[in-house]
Amino acid sequence: MTEDIRFEIEDDIAVITLNRPQKLNAVTPEMADAIVAAVTECNDSDTIRCVIVTGAGERAFCAGSDIRELDTYETPWQFRNRPDYCDAIRALLKPSIAAVNGYAFGGGLETAMSCDIRLASDNAQFAAPEIKLGWIGGGGMAVHLAHAVGSSNAALMIMTGDPVSAERALGWGLVSEVTTQAELMTRARALAKTIAARAPIAAETAKLNLKAAFSMPVEKAIEYERDLQTICFATADAAEGRAAFKEKRQPVFKRR
Structure with missing residues (x-):
């Protein structure tokens, strides 16, 4: 450096x-x-x-x-x-x-x-x-x-x-x-x-999704977005987000 x-x-x-x-x-x-x-x-x-x-x-x-x-x-x-x-x-x-x-x-x-x-x-x-x-x-x-x-x-x-x-x-x-x-x-x-403070895996996949929006045809970009959503939905952070919503508290995200 x-x-x-x-x-x-x-x-x-x-x-x-x-x-x-x-x-x-x-x-x-x-x-x-x-x-x-x-x-x-x-x-x-x-x-x-x-x-x-x-x-x-x-x-x-x-x-x-x-x-x-x-x-x-x-x-x-x-x-x-x-x-x-x-x-x-x-x-x-x-x-x-x-x-x-x-x-x-x-x-x-x-x-x-x-x-x-x-x-x-x-x-x-x-x-x-x-x-x-x-x-x-x-x-x-x-x-x-x-x-x-x-x-x-x-x-x-x-x-x-x-x-x-x-x-x-x-x-x-x-x-x-x-x-x-x-x-x-x-x-x-x-x-x-x-x-x-947001879910880090979701933030990183959102970044990928935005790149795809500029480089893919519309239908393919939507398909890719749905795949990324599914990946995020399967994470421990997404489960924590749903649990925190039900329990009316702030989520604690761990990039997992």
């Missing part, structure tokens, strides 16, 4: 912080490796139930990959097959929240969109600026933007590279809420605690 990534666990919530504020939290290969390691630990944990991803400092969530590092790849193919931090975030089994403070540009926008829920501070800005440098995003930019904001708005962002404000991002559905910068992590932690 590099010092440019902070990984903290408090009770059942993990926080991955991109910790390179002097460089707008731009991601280096070492940071990408550390994110992969943090995600692996989250996935292997039986106690972590929600993950927050954020950036250190007041200026940026993440400005994407460190452009100065890109020329260190010997070939475009090596660049193509590098460990990718957006892929790592998408590989999280646990529900994830992006707390976007400041710039979310390029790979930073893709990182935020790789999380399940996005919250933004009122100074946040979102951009797909790769076209200004001669390439396009490669971490899910087009597919995530098209699903989040619609084809026209996605084209506007990808083809101009210009940023949009937190207010516009909220109106487009790119983020769920906008708070002040001072309140952002408080709100993210409160939301994470709410999710962590």
Whole structure:
């Protein structure tokens, strides 16, 4: 784990912080490796139930990959097959929240969109600026933007590279809420605690179900949803939920 990534666990919530504020939290290969390691630990944990991803400092969530590092790849193919931090975030089994403070540009926008829920501070800005440098995003930019904001708005962002404000991002559905910068992590932690209190297997299968909703035909997605529901229904946590309902008490879920 590099010092440019902070990984903290408090009770059942993990926080991955991109910790390179002097460089707008731009991601280096070492940071990408550390994110992969943090995600692996989250996935292997039986106690972590929600993950927050954020950036250190007041200026940026993440400005994407460190452009100065890109020329260190010997070939475009090596660049193509590098460990990718957006892929790592998408590989999280646990529900994830992006707390976007400041710039979310390029790979930073893709990182935020790789999380399940996005919250933004009122100074946040979102951009797909790769076209200004001669390439396009490669971490899910087009597919995530098209699903989040619609084809026209996605084209506007990808083809101009210009940023949009937190207010516009909220109106487009790119983020769920906008708070002040001072309140952002408080709100993210409160939301994470709410999710962590739910049945964890159900939360993880809900995440799978949402992915299926975007990648499967409707009838197949409904069939898959029914299978996931059946799996959840067979768990000890589901039995605990039914018992708690009958006994008028709060359930105690154990991810079993």
